[in-house]
Every structure is written in structure tokens, then in C-alpha cells.
Amino acid sequence: MPRARISLKPLVYGEHPDQAADLFLPATGPGPAVPLVLFFHGGFWRAEHDRRHAAGFARALAAQSGCAVASVEYRRVGGGGGWPVTLTDTAEAVDRLPHLAAQAAPGHVDPARVVYAGHSAGGHLALWAALRHRVPDGAPGRTETPPAVLGVLALAPTADLAWADELGSGRGAVAAFLGGGREQVPDRYAAADPAALGVPAGRTVVVHGSLDEALPVAMARRYAARVGATLHELPGAGHFDVIDPDSAAWPVVGEALRTVVAGAGV
Template sequence: MDPIAYGPHRDQVADLYLPAADGRAPLVVVLHGGFWRAQFDREPAQPEARALAALGYAVANLEYRRVGAGGGWPTTFDDVARALDLLPELIEDARPGRVDRNRIVYIGHSAGGHLALWAAARHRLPSESAWRTETAPQVAGVVALAPAANLVDAYQRGNGNGAVAELLGGGPREFPERYAATDPSALDTTDIPIVVVHGDRDQRLPIEMAREYSAKSGAELVELPGIGHFELIDPDSTAWPFVVQALRRLTKSVDQQHR
């Protein structure tokens, strides 16, 4: 595991895990969950990152500033945007020839799923947004695991005991422009392949949110009966094969396009 800094702050770093085999591998950027709060860092995503590296992927387990330690609006989004813009080149500089830039996938869980969906839609952000890109990100797709896919809905439900209000500084009536710039459900992502994986026993973020987001956005939804919130990032769970299958389908489709 190699730490790759993408900025000067201690949380502007990604841990790089490489597969045993030499040569270029698909790059999976992991965005961890924890309702965007500082007490939850990238450490719980380490088993996920190691398992994916063992399957032949290059994995960047991304850290970012979080609420309570310099994160929230706008710095959490500053970090994610900066990291995803810079990491492919930084990794190439650090470990030449190990990453296939034609096969990059964002995979995020819970709050990290929100950030992954948001990052894939930066070209759809309002024109005044500093995070907007002119073109769609060059990614094979997104695997969103139990994501906070609708911030207005999550705010109204009180998911995470007010986590959305902490992230954005208040509610959608107070800061409509902040929600417009950060809520995946308000952005058109139909030109990026997205797979949402969600358990129907999730008590943290209800599967109804995933159903509504997928119906609106055109994302593929994989519903897992009897699965809760955390099994999706546990390589030993019965949910894990479905996560790997979604990832493989996204990277395989890119392989076929380049033949």
C-alpha cells in the first residue's frame, strides 16, 4: 500500500493498492462512507480495497476532508474534485505503467456513494459551479453502494441524525444553490454507466431512495434481499459477489469498446 498525496492537507491522500501481476490494471477509486463526518475515515474501506486488489484491480482508497475537521461545504467537494482530477496522473508518476486510464471506475458506499455519483455528474453542474467540467469524466462508470442519492430526501428523513444539514450548512430552503450543486438526484447522469447496489433491509438509507434515483436517472439498480447497509463493503458477505459482478461488467464493457 502506497500513500499518494493529492494536496498539502493530511486528509488529501489516497492509499494505493496494486495487484500482484505486473502491467496496467483498471483503476478503482474507493470513496468511503460515514455520513461525511470526521470520525469516520478510510480505514473501514481497507478490506474492500485489499480484496479488489487481489482480484486484479489497482485501487485508490480516497480520503477527503470531512465535517468536524475542516470538511463540509465546500471543502469536501473541493477535495473529491481535486483528487479525481489529479490521481490518475499522480499514480502514473509514482508507479509508471500500472494503471489503465481507459478503465477507471468510481465505487462509493453510503456518503461515499453520494460523492461518487456527484463526481460522475460534474459536467452537469450549474454553469457557475467551480467544480463543473466541460466534458464528462473519462470513467467506465460508477458503482454506488447504498448511496445517499437524494440529499433533499435524506435531509427530510433526517438520515444520519442531520448529516446532510451538517454537510451543506442547512436545509434546501436555506441553501437551494448548494443542493442544486451537490445533489445527484438533481443532475442528469444518463451518459455515464451507473450501477446502484442496495439491500432491502438497509436501516441507514432506505432502498426507496435508490429505487427513486434509479428510475429517474436510468441507473441500473441491483436490489439484494435480506441485506443491510454494511454488508456491501464486506468481502466475506453474501452481498460482495454482486458488487464485484457490477464492477467487472463496467470494466469489461470498456474492454470491448477498445477492441
Template sequence: MAGSTAPGQIETFRYGPHPDQIADVTLPTRATGAAPLVMLLHGGFWRAAHDRLHVRVVADALTSEGYAVANVEYRRVGGGGGWPATFMDVAQAADTLPALIERSRPGRLDLDRTVYLGHSAGGQLAVWAALRDRLPQAAPGRTAVPPRVAGVVALAPVVDLAGTYALGDGGGPVADLLGGGPGDVPERYAAADPAALGASPAPVIVVHGDLDEVLPVDLSRRYHASCGGKLIEVPGAGHFDLIDPRSAAWPSVLEALRLLANA
């Protein structure tokens, strides 16, 4: 990006009737030309206790770098989310928000440089959103054509739902999201698990700290080996360093985003 810009004022857009079907949008105030759009999906194990506010610092930091940012909220487990509502919300946000923002602020976005960026559970949703033309017939969120996205930056993502489920005792967040394990609801894993959906038609860059204390980096290594894309391992970084603009890991996040938004 050419030069840095100050974060703009937050404007909330609604992409559906539910209270959680909203996104906080910030546009760079001194950008020259149309800005790339980052669709930001927060983590928190898909649970209602965690919302988009904990990545507002990420949205502000990216806007300061010259990106337009849509910090997307969605229904979560314990608040009307889970299967299939969470996935339907993310699909609807991806399909409608860019045009809504463009109509409200004509000429401010370069939609050909839209990037999905998600952390942890949001990383799973970001990769999944780019794969929606690969979903089984009648799966929630399926689209007949590849989504209009330049690529995905997935930060410490849950890109292997079955593998993550196997790490727990069967009562963890993946089971809460999908309503059971792979043996209970195999059709849901087939429609939701990035590792099961295969290589993405859009470029995917996974950024994962090698000292991640929440999701072992080996999960991303296995995903990279089976589905391709680019894997950036950040030495000494933990799970939350990737969403801390003050951390030593943050430049790796910006570099991944630049590789896709400026391609």
C-alpha cells in the same frame, strides 16, 4: 478479471497540501497487463469520525481480484470539510490521482477502465464526481468536459440528498454537509444532489440491500426511476453488508464492478 492476485503494498499518494488530501494506493502484485483503477470513496455521513481505514478491507479484496485501488481520503465535517471543501477534494482527487499513480508506476494502470466506487456518503460523492460537467456555472468542482471514467458503482448511496434530508429532523448529516436544508441553501443542493443533477453520461450501477437499516432502499429506487442507470437490489442485505467481502452481498458488488471495468 483473469485470475486472482494478491494485494500489493500500500503506497500513500498526496493530491493536495491538507493532511486529508491523500489516498492509499494498492496495485495487484501478479496482474498481467494494465489493471483497471478503482477510485474508492468511503462513507460515514461525510463526518470526520469516519475515515478511509474502515474500507481498507474493501481495497484489499478488490486488489486481490486484480484491480488497482486508490482508497481516497477527503476533508469531512468536523475536520475542515463540508461545503465546499469536501466536494473540492473529491474533484481534485479524481482529476489528479490517476495521472500521479501512472507517472509513479508507468504501464500499471488502464485509465480508460477507471471506475468510481463509493459506499453510503461515498456513493453520493462517486456519482457526483461523474456528473461534474453538469454542475451549475461556478459550482465547486465543476469541469467543462465529462470526467474520464468508465462508470460508477454506488453502494447504498445517498443519491437523493433532499429526500434524505426530509427523513430527518433538519439537523442530520445532510444539513451538516451543506449547511442547511433545501429551503435554506437551494443552490448547494442544485450543485451537490445527484437526484437534482439528472442522468449521468457515464454508466451508474446502484447496489442496495433491501434490508438496509440506515438508508431505505426506496431512495435508490426513486433515483433509478428518475435518473436511470442500473439498480441491483440485494435480498436480505443490510447497509454494511455491501462493504464486507465475507458477506453474501459481496458477489453483487464484484459483478457490478466487472460490468463497468470490463465493458
């Protein structure tokens, strides 16, 4: 993994303490501004899991890719989040953070070249953020036009909320997030489930381990086939290998990001 000097700048996109992000900036000399990756951490949308556990990943991704990486916090279940607040925080973050990052690092961050990325529940949020033009009218976070995003890097994402709820993933995390199962709150699933919303804006690349113990790789396979995403299935990899810079998955993650930034296949 390349070693590069990384600087850290705090960003605030709202009034709540969890409406914040850590901006990791690679050292850059004269030249064009670099793309920005907005990374959403996982933890099944629960308050006990925050962005601190993904700090090493975000720093390493900035060093490896040469992109700026903003590790995004958001309100979570048990801390004022859940439906609809987690989604509205996500929408606020993707709307505001590119320009805030460009202001924090003048000439170094290009707010017009943005990638949404996330792991596990954060992968769900990254996919949903690129689908805001497809959510039903009146639903939280809806936009009338497709988000201006290069694409999505989804790492072991919760890409199918209804399926994850049926599996009881994360000890009932989906029902806790949305306030019930699909039969109890069907409108919320219709507005929040990437598997029900169609093709995200930009290019979507999914990376998922074949031995993922939290979310089955079959979920990634079905989702990728449904929306035409590129899927990198990692033999022998578990749920957290995709955010471990010391794992065998790391080169694949880096190449997947380059694919999204370039907008070309591998």
C-alpha cells in the same frame, strides 16, 4: 474470494493531510495496465469516519477484481470539510489521482480507464464526481466536459440529498454537510444532489440492500429509475454488507464492478 498478493502505495493529491489516498495494487505480470477504481468511503461526510474502516474492502476488491483500487480520503465535516471543501477535494482527487497512481506504479495502472466508486456518503461523492459537467455554472468542481470515466459503482449511496435530509439520515448529516436544509440553501442542493443533476458520465451501477438501516432501498430504486442505472437489490442485506468481503453481497459487488469496467449489461 480469490487470494492475491496486494501491495500498498500512499498517494498525496493536495497539501492537507486528508488529501491523500491508499493505492492497493494487485500483483501483475507482463500484460496491459489495469483499470483504476477511485473509492470514496462513507460515514455521512463526518470527520470521525475516515478511510481506515474501508481498508479491508479496498484490499479485497483489488484482489478479487484485478483492478488497482485507490481508497480516497477527503476533508469532512468537523475536520475542515463540508460545503464546499468536501466537493472540491473530491474534484481534485479524481482529476489528479489517476496520473499519480500511474506514476506510482509505472506500467501497471491505466489512467485512462477509471471507475468512480463509493459507499453511502462516498457513493454520493462518486456519483457527483461523474456529474461535474452538469452542476450549475460557477458551482464548486464544475467542468465543461463530461469526466473521462468508465462509470460509477455506487454502494448504498446517498443518491438523493433532499430526500435523505427529509428523513434526517445520519442525525441530520446532509444539513451539516451542506450548511442547511433545501429551503435554507437551495443553490447548494442544486449543485450537490445527484438526484437533481441528471445522468452521470459512463455507466452507473447501484448495489443496495433491502434491509438497509441507514438509507432506504426505495431511494436507490427511485434514483436508478430516474437516471437509467442498473440496480442490484440485495434481499436481506444491510447498509454495511455491501462493503463486507465476507458477506453474501460480495459476489454481486464484484460482478457490478466488472459490469462498469466492461461497459456492458448483466
